[in-house]
Amino acid sequence: MVHQSFPLVSVITPSYNQGKYIRETIESVLNQDYPNIEYIVVDGGSTDDTLAILEEYSQFEERIRFISEKDRGQSHAINKGLAMTKGEIIGWLNSDDTYLPGAIQQAVNALQGHPDWAMVYGKGYTIDENSKKQSDYYVAPANYQLLFDGCMICQPAVFIRKNVFLEVEGVDEMLHFCMDYDLWIRIAKKHTIGFIQAALANARAHSTCKTSTLWSTVGIPEVLRTSVKHYGTISKTWLLAYQNQHGDKGITGLLHFLRNQSAFDCLPMVTSMNRYDDLWVPPRFTFSVETDACCPVHSLIIKGKIPSASAPHLPEHYKFRCSVQVDGQPAGNYIVGSTFLLNIPVPSKQEKFEVDILSSFFLTSVDKRMVSFVADEVIPLSIEESKVFNSISNSSVLLKIG
Template identity: 50%
Template structure:
């Protein structure tokens, strides 16, 4: 390849308070054997010494540029860097990830040899905070079905043609965790993606990185949201991966998430209840549940706390039909109320035999009549209840149940 055939490559590095790693990242770009590289660092106004490190490289001229100013997060920084970029090929290298030698030249050669490819990616290692290799990233040759089942592309080992990056609108700034997975899905809808079996980069895993800190609370919901957006559903592989590796977050968290995205089909929902904003409930606690007739509510799960009253009980009725009495222990408690309702609107009343008025007891000025605290109110369909019971046995049981009973077929494939 002669000089006239060598395109400029723009490496974009979003950065915020990564002084411990960013110099290694910059040096990994500097040490590339490919001569036509511009490295753009978009820093969000770091206060940990990152800016002092960036200033050290200011004498590199066109090979290195940086801005440091408040931004709206990583996705905003990447799109800002994309607007600054002059190259034909874009590399996205986070401020704690380094390239391996000859990564850029291998990617450029692959894109030159395959003009039909919109992007190319290679293999990568996962490394720790001391740059020690932990294991290979689970990269696979590109297949859209495989991408549906898992993120088979390691972001620092990927290079995208700039015109493609711009055509699809850059990185989705509504995402804070899986913007790379979303990017690969969007590109793969319209364009070809290539793979080369060379190791191109290291992806760093350390206690403070976003992929560790927010892997469940932000990562999993964003993965589900993006997969449904682009494929119409989410793979069991994703669900089982999180269930098996992150079960400590608890079944109620998973139930609420699964209900939100209808992972197990249409789901009954609480339409109204008289629980107070501070989660206390009055002696007559009333809950209205809406559902479709095809997936009626089977069970109502109640998770609460009683830390005041002894010898407490509650009588439950469903649509004015009395069911049974429940003992309310003086501690945390869970109640499963069978519903088996075949009407669109189900009304559940829980009447307590005791209550307190805090102002009358001199506790505070609260004049409400209060019985106990209710943290979770979750109506479940029959399928959701089966999942709940399997989860109680253990996450592996829940995972096995999903694989056997849920069959997602993405219409987009």
């Protein structure tokens, strides 16, 4: 019997070929002591025994209903389920995770006791393929600023007010890994997130879960893009995670990584230059830059060096001068060493402009060319990119010059 004094809680489970675990997931919902639950499973067209299990439950349990059809992934499934819900409070439980006894009642009590909370989450555990506890899931109180440093929320232990879920327009369907982290940030921008000490859920870690299989190829890129989108930069936590997976390729390596992952809305580009194929440049190094009117160039990154093998006579700490001109106008003088990374502000707001770098040092190469230094990188930065570059340059995480 439905007790009208209890707000309806809708639990959504996105599902695809998790027949090995979904029965335990379903049981953890249906065995809750909370009396007013609707349970919606959104299946993406499973080909294992998932559908047979769902049919079995739906025949005898009025609280559960499901659909099974091809979708565009987990995020799309969650939004489809959200559109089907009737409850005031939404739980999102993946098809390999489980609720702990009393989870829903404790979450409802917390939200009723704190009308200003847009969502609440509790503690959780990591379990293995056999449902054996492995460890406590790392959680801590969260707000918008704290989420910059990392994700301290256990996703299956979260319950969200439906009106807030709809206000932020659901889950970002462009994300396939950190859609939960992105959702918490968007909610925290406008609302208070509540945390309770009770353990509410188990997050399953197994060989085929996304955390195990997609962290390096999908997870890290999405997390970095999400951080840049919301905060304009990347925390030390995520920089270290990037380094652990992809190595320390320096600041310019990270910029290329972010560019390749479409982390920025628009990108200024070098369209021509007189750099040689072996990356040496003449004493007057000239290149052209183009960008969109809506995306002015903020600065230029020049990563260069004079290889010691090419100039063995130079003192160890040799310095030389580089004078920069933008469209023929002086744009700064720089004293650099045999290895350098220049960050040159650009005074021009033109969509197209030409840059000249005149070097006081030059030598004659073995093939009789007059050259100055090896220009490993020439990167024009938008305002967005420049913010990321400057903040990371001040970080102690990335130590390489480029």
